[in-house]
Amino acid sequence: MRLLTFPVAAGLLLAGCVAFVATAYGEYRSLGELTRQEEVRAHALRTELLISRLNGLLIDLETGQRGFLITGDVTFLQPYESAIRDLDALYAELKAALAITGDQQAPAFARLDRFIAERRRQVDRNIDNRWKLGEAALKDVQAYVAGKQLMDEIRGELARLQSLQQQRIRGIETAVAEQTRQTTLLAQVLPLVGAVMVATAMMALWLERSRRDRAEAALRDSHAALESAVAERTRELSEALARIQSFAAELDRGIEAERRRLAREVHDQLGQLGTAGKMLTLAMARKIAPAREPMLDEMLGIADEVIGAARRIATSLRPPLLDDFGFAAAVQHYVQGLQRQSELIVDVDLAPDDELTSEQHNQLFRLLQEAATNVLRHAGAHQMTIRSHIDTGAYLLRIEDDGAGPGHVRADASGLRNMRERAVLAGGAMSFGPGPERGTRIDVSVPLRGHAEPPTDAPVTAGATIENEEGWG
Known part of the structure; x- marks a missing residue:
């Protein structure tokens, strides 16, 4: 009927x-x-x-x-x-x-x-x-x-x-x-x-x-029950996500603390040992002067290499400038080393970062390190541009290169996943996609101190979607 x-x-x-x-x-x-x-x-x-x-x-x-x-x-x-x-x-x-x-x-x-x-x-x-x-x-x-x-x-x-x-x-x-x-x-x-x-x-x-009125009434009751169940489940998922994010943040802070301790140990122990070896070698050279021993020169070179290696390892584990002067200074120092180690030309223009928290300094720097590593490994780029500015209570960071672009890569790439997680840990969001002409563009938006709501509309290049975030890594 x-x-x-x-x-x-x-x-x-x-x-x-x-x-x-x-x-x-x-x-x-x-x-x-x-x-x-x-x-x-x-x-x-x-x-x-x-x-x-x-x-x-x-x-x-x-x-x-x-x-x-x-x-x-x-x-x-x-x-x-x-x-x-x-x-x-x-x-x-x-x-x-x-x-x-x-x-x-x-x-x-x-x-x-x-x-x-x-x-x-x-x-x-x-x-x-x-x-x-x-x-x-x-x-x-x-x-x-x-x-x-x-x-x-x-x-x-x-x-x-x-x-x-x-x-x-x-x-x-x-x-x-x-x-x-x-x-x-x-x-x-x-x-x-x-x-x-x-x-x-x-x-x-x-x-x-x-x-139909009776059916609509029954449907409204069903929708109300379903919405209540969904709200309860959403609350549970939100609490679980908050716990996971808290755990991830705590884990990352623990890792950074361990990096800081290791950097200090490497700098103090290996650096002191290298310095002591160099001083002993110089003392032996003065003692046998005016005679010269070729092995002493070789020992001096090894001591310098040990000292330099200790400094590089300590810097890569935890740049001292990051704790002392913030994100921009650490990026400048990191880019100088990057240009010395490769033929990549890097253009840097960063806005003041005084309103970022220490956690945001750390996460943005690690995200930048991951992006630069991917550019060197996969992009085949000749130039990389790092820009940032402040807009409506948010710190907007953009990283571009003129390389091969995202291409067809894995959907579960660890590099992209790590960068996205670090953006979330900084309280913001990241978008990834092809550049306006060629290469790759990464946009990161994090809220400044005192702005609780992170912007969710970080600039995204046309055509960039999460589905294209396949496998830098």
Whole structure:
């Protein structure tokens, strides 16, 4: 029933609309037919009137010539002359009217043509005889009888034509009455059927609406329960994520502390041992002077290498400038060493970092180290640019190179994963993708001290997506 309610309602509404449309169309057709029948009836009445007028003209023709014959008074010829003047035009109009209806009556008009022409000759001859013979013309009884017979024939033909028009009018009136009856029946039945169908459809729609209201209420309850479960699960996941991030931050701080301790141990122990060895070698050289021992020079070189190695290892573990002077100074020192060790040209322009926390200094520096290592290993770049600026409470760092670009690499690359994690540990976000022309671009955004909400819309080069962050590493 649930599946059929709406289709049935739609079908009933459609059927009701069809019924009303059919009613309107039927009434339109009936109106058109009635109009056509009325036009035919009006034409038949006009034709009947033309027949009556023609008959009247013939009567005027007859009475005019008869009055002149009896009295000899020319004033009686006025009806005759008027009838002669209008007879041809009216007769032609009658023929045209019958031709419009398709009822041309050719045999009847042939007889009428002959009869009217003959009667007009008789009348003209009677008038001429009256002018010539005077009252003696009245004694021609045979002409009178012939004229009367001819007029009877003419009247009979006109009466037959008039009877045909009356039959046509009665037929039209019957057809109009039947059409009116059918139209009335159609106008009564179809709207009633349409109204019943529409009412049934509205009832079906009301039932459907009630069912949907109940379904929506149940769905809202289900959504509320689901949202509550999702909120609870989200809270649990957020707490778990916070614990994981806290653990990761604590682990990273532990690693940095261990790096700091190792750097200090390497600097203190290996550096002191190298310095002591160099001092002993110099003392032995002074003792045997002026003699020279080549092995002493070699021992001095080894001591210098030990001292330099201790410094490099201590710096790579934990740059002293990072703790003493911050991110920008440590980057400048790191870039100088990077340029000495490779042919990479590095352009650095960094904004003041006084409002960054020590944790952010550390994470940004490690992220930069990872990015530079990836550029050296994989990009084949000749130049790297490091820029930063402060915008709306955020420190924005951008690292670009002119190398081969991201390319098709692994989705689980450890280099990208490490950089992204360090950006998160710094309280910000990182985006990675191709540069505007070539190479790779990395954008990092971290909030400044006192800005709790990190910006989530770090600049991203067009086309850079997480799916493209495959496998620098």
